[in-house]
Amino acid sequence: xxxxxxxxxxxxxxxxxKNVSMHxxxxxxxxxxGANGAGKSTALRAISxxxxxxxxxxxxxxxxxxNAPAEKLVRQGIAQVPEGRQIFWPMTVMDxxxxxxxxxxxxHGKKGLYDAIEGMFQLFPILKERQNQYAGTxxxxxxxxxxxxxxxxxxxxxxxxxxPSMGLAPLIVxxxxxxIARLREEEGLTVLLVEQNANxxxxxxxxxxxxETGKIVFEDTASNLMxxxxxxxxxxxxxxREIWE
Amino acid sequence: xxxVGSGFSDFLQxxxxxxxxxxxxxxxxxxxxxxxxxxxxxxxxxxxxxxFGGLMMVTLTMTxxxxxxxxxxxxxxxxxxxxxxxxxFTIKPVKNPNVLRLIIITIAVSILLKGMAMCFWxxxxxxxxxxxxxxxIEVFGATLLPQxxxxxxxxxxxxxxxxxxxxxxxxxxxxxxxxxNRDAARLAGINDxxxxxxxxxxxxxxxxxxxxxxxxxxxxxxxxxxxxxxxxFGAAVVGGLGNSFGAVAAGMLFGIMEAMAAGYISSHYMDAxxxxxxxxxxxIRPSGLFGSADAARLREF
Numbered sequence: 001x002x003x004x005x006x007x008x009x010x011x012x013x014x015x016x017x018k019n020v021s022m023h024x025x026x027x028x029x030x031x032x033x034g035a036n037g038a039g040k041s042t043a044l045r046a047i048s049x050x051x052x053x054x055x056x057x058x059x060x061x062x063x064x065x066x067n068a069p070a071e072k073l074v075r076q077g078i079a080q081v082p083e084g085r086q087i088f089w090p091m092t093v094m095d096x097x098x099x100x101x102x103x104x105x106x107x108h109g110k111k112g113l114y115d116a117i118e119g120m121f122q123l124f125p126i127l128k129e130r131q132n133q134y135a136g137t138x139x140x141x142x143x144x145x146x147x148x149x150x151x152x153x154x155x156x157x158x159x160x161x162x163x164p165s166m167g168l169a170p171l172i173v174x175x176x177x178x179x180i181a182r183l184r185e186e187e188g189l190t191v192l193l194v195e196q197n198a199n200x201x202x203x204x205x206x207x208x209x210x211x212e213t214g215k216i217v218f219e220d221t222a223s224n225l226m227x228x229x230x231x232x233x234x235x236x237x238x239x240x241r242e243i244w245e
Numbered sequence: 246x247x248x249v250g251s252g253f254s255d256f257l258q259x260x261x262x263x264x265x266x267x268x269x270x271x272x273x274x275x276x277x278x279x280x281x282x283x284x285x286x287x288x289x290x291x292x293x294x295x296x297f298g299g300l301m302m303v304t305l306t307m308t309x310x311x312x313x314x315x316x317x318x319x320x321x322x323x324x325x326x327x328x329x330x331x332x333x334f335t336i337k338p339v340k341n342p343n344v345l346r347l348i349i350i351t352i353a354v355s356i357l358l359k360g361m362a363m364c365f366w367x368x369x370x371x372x373x374x375x376x377x378x379x380x381x382i383e384v385f386g387a388t389l390l391p392q393x394x395x396x397x398x399x400x401x402x403x404x405x406x407x408x409x410x411x412x413x414x415x416x417x418x419x420x421x422x423x424x425x426n427r428d429a430a431r432l433a434g435i436n437d438x439x440x441x442x443x444x445x446x447x448x449x450x451x452x453x454x455x456x457x458x459x460x461x462x463x464x465x466x467x468x469x470x471x472x473x474x475x476x477x478f479g480a481a482v483v484g485g486l487g488n489s490f491g492a493v494a495a496g497m498l499f500g501i502m503e504a505m506a507a508g509y510i511s512s513h514y515m516d517a518x519x520x521x522x523x524x525x526x527x528x529i530r531p532s533g534l535f536g537s538a539d540a541a542r543l544r545e546f
Contacts, residue, residue, distance in 0.1 A: 050428055074434035086429040088422050098415065099422040103434040105415055150433060 001026040001190050002047065002158060007056035009046050016042045018214040019056070024158075029184060029191040031201040031222065033235055034211035040194040041083050043211070044160045047192070048080040049073045060158070074103050079156035083163045083194075085143040089136030093127055093146060096135050100150030120149040123179060141172035148176065152183070158190045159183075165197045173197070177204045198235040202226050210235070254386030259508040260501065261384075265393045265462065267500020268400040269295075270519075272455035273477020274484060274492030275407070276448040282424035282487050283444035286347040290331065292474020293358035294449045298324050298456025299465030300362060303371040313376055321453045327358070328449025332442045355470065362467035370466035379461075396458045403454060404493060420444065424487075472516065479523040485533030495534060498522070 002024040009017040016039045024030045032040050045051035047058060049070035058066045065073060070080075088096050097117045098105070105113040121128035124145040130138060135146060144164055151159060161180070165173040181204055183189040195201035202208055202222045210218035210231060218231060225231050273291060280288040301323050305316035335350050336342075376395045381388035411417040423430040423440040431437055455473075456465065463469070477492075480499050484491025499519045507515040526534060 048432060050431065069436075070428075070431040071434050071436045074432065080432050082429060082432060086426050088425045088429065090425060091418070091421065095418055099418050099430070099435070100433045102415065102419055154434070 001028075001061060002192065003059040004043075004047070005057045005059070007043075007046060007058060008054050009042060009051055010054055011042075016214050017046060020211075020214070020216055021056075022209050022216060022219070024190055024192050026157075026190055027184065027188050028207065029180070029193060029205045031193040031195055031198075031205035031208045032211055033195055033198040033201055033208060033231075035234075036196065038211040039214040040211055041162055044080060044162050044192070044194055048078060048160055050080075074154060074156075077155075077157035078160065079151035079154060079158070080160040081147050081151045081162060081164065084166065085140070085147050087135045087143055087146050087150065089134070091135060092132055093135055093138070094131045096146055096150060097127075097131075097153060101153040103154045116153045116155070120153055123152070124149055141168050141175075144168060144172070144176060148179070155187075156189070159192070161191060161193045163194060163196060165195060165200055173200055180204065198231070199237075251386065255508065257385055257387035259504045261387060261389050261393055262507075263501030263504030264497065265390075265396050265500070266503060267497035268396045269455050269459045269473065269496075270476045270480045270499050271400055271493040271496030272403060272451055273473055274480035274496045275403070275489050276451045276455070277478055277481040278487055278489045278492050279444045279448040279451070281481070283420065283441050284336070284347065285344050286351065287478065288445075288448065289348065289351040289474065290355035290358055291448065291452055291477060292470030292472075293355050293362070294324055294328065294452025295456035295459075295473050295477075296362055296465060296467060296470040297327060297358065298453030299373075299460035299469070300366045300371060300456075300467070301453075302457040302460055303373045303465060304366070307371070307373060317457055320457055321450050324453030324456075325446045325450040328445040328447075328452075329442055331449070332445035336441065336445070337438065355474075359467060359470060362470075366467060368467065370464040371460070372464055373460045375461045376458075390462070392458075392461050396462075399454060399458050400493075403451060404490075407489065416443070476519045479519050483523055483526045483533055485535040488533065488535045491533055491535030 004020055004022050007017050007020045008015070020039075020043055022032075032043060034040050042051055046053050049065070049068050049072070053066050056066070057064055060076065060078060065076070088099060091099070094117070097120060098113065101113045101116050104116045126142055127146060127149060130142060135143065138146065148161075148164065159180075164176050168176075177200065180189075180191055184191065193201055193205060202225055205222040208220065208222050208225045209216050210225065218225065218228065220228065226236070273295060276291050276294065277287060280286060298320055301320040302316055305311045305319055306313060309316075311319070331354055335354055336347060339346060339350070375390070375392045377391050379390065379392070381390050411421055419430065419435045420440050420443060422433065423435055423437050427437050430440075476499060477496070480496035481492045483498070484493070484495035499522060502522060503515050503518045506518040
């Protein structure tokens with residue numbers, strides 16, 4: 001469904017993505033793990049059209065989308081939940097969802113938009129209770145749910161999730177991941193998940209890529225990656241052998 | 246006016262004058278804020294929008310003899326179009342936009358517009374008839390021009406329209422979203438470029454309205470833009486950049502303080518008052534009376 005071929009990207013002189021190639025098939029949950037600053041978020045931003053691709057190509061459903069602007073890609077069914085819960089703080093939850101659903105509004109009108117918002121309230125019931133509250137006053141977990149709802153509201157086929165677990169209580173992380181898993185089961189949503197919390201990410205994912213300083217260094221099924229010595233040492237916090245191992 | 250009337254009627258007279266001037270500063274300040282919110286840039290051509298509004302209105306009503314409502318509408322459309330063209334031809338094509346570069350472009354555009362205004366309308370000042378007669382109304386010994394009521398009323402309509410637009414329409418909400426967080430807005434499918442264009446259109450339209458309603462009182466000429474723009478800018482800064490209600494409040498404050506200074510001290514110092522307030526506010530509260538320092542720091546292009 002998604003294919004990156006030798007993608008390179010720079011911030012000024014800094015070469016952030018170095019020949020990154022990866023693919024995600026329809027219905028898969030794929031995770032991209034790696035240390036802080038490895039280029040994971042940049043990879044997502046390059047896919048969603050926020051970060052320019054300087055060399056290489058990106059394909060989505062066999063169509064080239066390299067450097068297509070973000071606002072057009074949303075209409076093709078790619079949605080990104082950006083890092084750090086980037087919701088519109090000074091606006092109410094309802095306003096946030098309406099803005100998130102601009103595409104739905106332009107395609108299906110007012111009724112379509114409010115049906116979609118109702119759907120999001122069913123997915124995250126807490127948002128319904130909070131609908132008239134300013135988004136900036138929500139708790140971290142609620143903000144993340146709102147951010148995800150704003151991405152899901154246009155019924156994307158492909159969801160890019162950037163660090164959804166950042167700064168959240170484990171229980172909320174679990175709830176968010178279970179919603180993602182459910183959407184995959186029920187609607188065939190395809191997910192590319194970027195995480196520093198490699199453990200949680202590999203548990204929910206089918207496959208994984210490991211990124212180091214802008215390069216993909218490993219690619220395997222999630223269960224194999226979890227057993228991989230190198231990955232365990234670097235990302236799963238198991239640097240020395242337990243006494244019974 | 247100083248030889249007639251009691252202290253109260255003098256005060257009232259100055260207040261009316263202050264409200265009338267303040268409304269104009271408020272409108273100009275709002276214009277600055279709309280563009281600032283969408284681009285992080287101060288549009289120094291804002292004063293020129295006001296001049297074009299005033300001069301176009303003069304031409305349409307005094308030369309072409311159109312009715313005032315029709316001329317009003319056409320003038321606003323005309324200046325809005327100038328705003329759109331300005332964005333499309335001078336702001337949008339900039340390859341690596343940064344705030345300084347864009348601000349310098351707006352200065353260039355303001356010089357260009359000023360020159361064009363001089364070519365088309367000449368150097369003289371232009372008289373325009375009042376909207377509904379110029380017979381003053383007597384209120385507690387002070388005189389109130391009907392035009393002043395028009396000015397305050399139109400400001401009120403613009404402010405209400407503004408609130409409705411930004412809080413209750415999808416386009417308005419999208420514009421706000423784009424101002425708050427451009428990346429997140431783009432991910433939601435909002436074309437940020439179009440929002441910037443729209444902000445220039447709105448801002449030019451509001452500038453035109455300010456020019457139209459003030460022209461019967463001040464007699465517009467092509468050089469008026471600089472000072473009106475400066476005071477409006479002061480209002481936007483004192484109100485807290487980006488905060489449109491702050492701009493309205495600060496604009497009113499400027500107008501009233503100016504009128505009081507002119508009345509009670511000397512009209513020579515009138516123009517200095519607004520700038521003095523601006524300086525004091527910048528020293529004591531650089532984020533403006535109604536602005537928050539955090540918001541100012543977080544904003545970027």
